[in-house]
Amino acid sequence: MGADLGDRCVICGGEKAGIPIKEDIIFRTYRKIIHASRILVGKGELNKRKYRLVVCRDDYPKYKKMRSSYVRKEFTYVALGVVFTVLMLAVSSSKLLALAYGLVLTFFLYLLAQISYMPALYIPEEPRPGSGAAAQPSGVPKRNGRKRRKGPLANGRRK
Numbered sequence: 001m002g003a004d005l006g007d008r009c010v011i012c013g014g015e016k017a018g019i020p021i022k023e024d025i026i027f028r029t030y031r032k033i034i035h036a037s038r039i040l041v042g043k044g045e046l047n048k049r050k051y052r053l054v055v056c057r058d059d060y061p062k063y064k065k066m067r068s069s070y071v072r073k074e075f076t077y078v079a080l081g082v083v084f085t086v087l088m089l090a091v092s093s094s095k096l097l098a099l100a101y102g103l104v105l106t107f108f109l110y111l112l113a114q115i116s117y118m119p120a121l122y123i124p125e126e127p128r129p130g131s132g133a134a135a136q137p138s139g140v141p142k143r144n145g146r147k148r149r150k151g152p153l154a155n156g157r158r159k
């Protein structure tokens with residue numbers, strides 16, 4: 001359904017097949033902002049969606065780098081905001097004001113991180129056992145039934 005949408009790479013802009021991006025809330029917000037600003041400057045409405053946004057195979061390594069730098073930046077900025085808020089709360093006599101300042105600053109830092117926004121892709125991230133960043137409930141990873149065969153069978157038959 002609607003499969004006649006072409007693929008367009010978000011990195012190189014080329015019309016290439018690739019892995020589709022996740023259109024999350026930040027993506028949709030961006031679209032709305034672009035849309036609104038186009039109307040504001042009299043450029044008319046944003047064109048109807050003609051493409052499915054993807055990351056092409058060639059740009060995948062580049063994408064990976066950009067994505068991880070974005071994720072890291074977002075995390076760092078928000079962490080800074082939280083640390084600042086805690087410090088403000090500790091030293092300020094007006095806790096409410098300190099909290100308000102802290103939250104505003106944290107939100108501002110979060111927005112700042114969105115400048116380098118890079119959407120996620122519709123593929124599961126490689127499972128990293130032992131990195132306890134996010135505990136995943138009820139997720140016993142399925143094992144692939146097929147195992148890669150090593151050894152002489154891979155060479156096939158000789159004629």
Ligand SMILES: [Zn+2]
Pocket residue numbers: 009010011012013014016055056057058059
């Ligand atoms: Zn590309």
